Amino acid sequence: MTDAHSTSSRPPVRDWANDWDHLDPRWQADPYAIWDELRASCPVAHTDRFLGAYLPTRYADVKAIAYDTAHFSSRRVIVREHRPEQASPAPPITSDPPRHKALKQVLLPPFTPDEIARIEPKARRICNQLIDDFIADGGCDAAQRYSRHIPVRVIAAMLGVPEEDGDLYIRWIHEILELGITDDDLLWKAVGEMTAYFSAEIDKRRGAPRYDLITRVMEARIDGEPIRDDLALGMLRLLLIAGIDTTWSAIGASLWHLARTPSDAQRLITEPELMPTAIEEFLRAYAPVTMAREVMEDTEVNGCPFKAGQMVLLSFPAANRDPAMFARADEVLIDRKINPHAAFGLGIHRCVGSNLARMEMTVAIEEWLRRIPEFRPDPGLPITWSEGTVRGPRSLPLIFAAA
Amino acid sequence: MPESTRKIHVNPDKCQGHNRCKALAPELFELDEFGNAREVGDGTVPRGLEKKAALARANCPEFAVELAGEDRR
Numbered sequence: 001m002t003d004a005h006s007t008s009s010r011p012p013v014r015d016w017a018n019d020w021d022h023l024d025p026r027w028q029a030d031p032y033a034i035w036d037e038l039r040a041s042c043p044v045a046h047t048d049r050f051l052g053a054y055l056p057t058r059y060a061d062v063k064a065i066a067y068d069t070a071h072f073s074s075r076r077v078i079v080r081e082h083r084p085e086q087a088s089p090a091p092p093i094t095s096d097p098p099r100h101k102a103l104k105q106v107l108l109p110p111f112t113p114d115e116i117a118r119i120e121p122k123a124r125r126i127c128n129q130l131i132d133d134f135i136a137d138g139g140c141d142a143a144q145r146y147s148r149h150i151p152v153r154v155i156a157a158m159l160g161v162p163e164e165d166g167d168l169y170i171r172w173i174h175e176i177l178e179l180g181i182t183d184d185d186l187l188w189k190a191v192g193e194m195t196a197y198f199s200a201e202i203d204k205r206r207g208a209p210r211y212d213l214i215t216r217v218m219e220a221r222i223d224g225e226p227i228r229d230d231l232a233l234g235m236l237r238l239l240l241i242a243g244i245d246t247t248w249s250a251i252g253a254s255l256w257h258l259a260r261t262p263s264d265a266q267r268l269i270t271e272p273e274l275m276p277t278a279i280e281e282f283l284r285a286y287a288p289v290t291m292a293r294e295v296m297e298d299t300e301v302n303g304c305p306f307k308a309g310q311m312v313l314l315s316f317p318a319a320n321r322d323p324a325m326f327a328r329a330d331e332v333l334i335d336r337k338i339n340p341h342a343a344f345g346l347g348i349h350r351c352v353g354s355n356l357a358r359m360e361m362t363v364a365i366e367e368w369l370r371r372i373p374e375f376r377p378d379p380g381l382p383i384t385w386s387e388g389t390v391r392g393p394r395s396l397p398l399i400f401a402a403a
Numbered sequence: 404m405p406e407s408t409r410k411i412h413v414n415p416d417k418c419q420g421h422n423r424c425k426a427l428a429p430e431l432f433e434l435d436e437f438g439n440a441r442e443v444g445d446g447t448v449p450r451g452l453e454k455k456a457a458l459a460r461a462n463c464p465e466f467a468v469e470l471a472g473e474d475r476r
Contacts, residue, residue: 108437113422276426340464350419
């Protein structure tokens with residue numbers, strides 16, 4: 001049955017404006033060309049696949065939909081083949097107003113810049129331990145041996161669970177965010193395993209609180225009442241799912257860019273003060289996260305009708321490439337000064353972990369450039385990309401030092 | 404030296420805590436316990452920080468940072 005997951009068995013897209021499919025191999029290989037063409041010809045595309053879904057590609061439309069929480073609900077945030085009833089609530093990302101705010105306020109305080117700065121030394125140590133393991137080899141798959149492990153180990157430390165469980169988390173996330181788009185059974189199995197895992201971790205802390213995120217979530221009060229177990233478990237699932245392959249992808253895409261653009265790598269080494277604008281530019285140009293909304297009642301966005309019951313693929317990455325919003329939108333300019341990008345979303349669902357993601361990206365790139373200043377793609381090995389909701393390199397073979 | 408009359412203000416209904424303003428102009432912004440920004444003091448932009456104030460406004464993804472007034476020359 002493993003072939004059932006293969007996207008190559010899907011009918012090829014015949015027309016991106018009326019039959020788009022984000023699991024099509026052409027999307028996986030290069031979505032930017034597809035979005036650019038749609039933005040110019042049919043800025044809100046539609047497909048009958050996935051039980052019906054829209055695809056806006058202009059910044060203005062993506063923003064209007066993100067802000068209109070009355071018509072566009074977050075109760076489903078992934079475009080899947082089927083619509084399982086509340087597949088796996090992961091508050092607050094799957095919450096709408098008025099419930100959303102109180103739920104989000106549980107998670108915000110441990111993710112402020114000051115709190116995240118306390119974790120930075122640990123992130124730097126993790127990066128250096130990873131580099132120690134492969135630097136003598138003269139090359140490595142940077143997605144599998146470097147970028148993949150950094151967010152897993154950091155979020156495990158924050159949650160208060162063993163770093164060694166990282167492989168388990170990576171499998172669950174693959175099953176929920178990629179394979180689970182077309183395979184309901186696998187989706188439910190992964191959600192069930194995750195829930196059981198966190199239930200056990202909560203039980204360990206009953207009467208024995210620790211200084212970690214699991215304790216914080218289980219002891220949270222919402223509107224003065226103790227948090228319900230199902231909400232706490234949903235939040236913990238979210239913290240694990242949202243914090244891992246997203247940042248894995250962002251670090252990987254940044255390294256991919258620097259490997260192919262050694263002049264930018266050298267510039268960051270000689271002008272380290274450019275790091276903040278470079279990180280924001282990598283976030284804009286290679287934004288990894290696409291969310292979704294469900295249309296709750298018929299409405300219009302900038303003159304385009306949206307029908308109730310349909311899904312919307314809310315492509316922040318496409319919005320970030322809109323030339324109406326960003327000058328030279330298709331170029332990566334590491335010193336771009338004006339860059340109000342939407343990589344972390346727009347409106348009330350702004351990514352809770354944005355400060356953590358920025359810190360991890362910055363530390364991962366800084367430590368890599370410090371220890372491996374010269375590197376390039378290995379011409380003999382393929383680079384592969386994820387599919388579905390989060391975009392980033394899953395295999396990134398690099399050779400160290402100039403040829 | 405004449406005082407600057409340029410003032411910066413974070414619209415609390417628009418701010419979603421992206422933290423771009425605080426990163427670009429830490430002298431001009433502070434964060435609450437949830438990471439949402441507000442201007443320091445009454446928002447007066449001291450001389451020499453006009454450029455940072457303008458950058459903070461231009462980079463806010465929610466367009467929550469408002470800048471009013473002109474330098475008195």
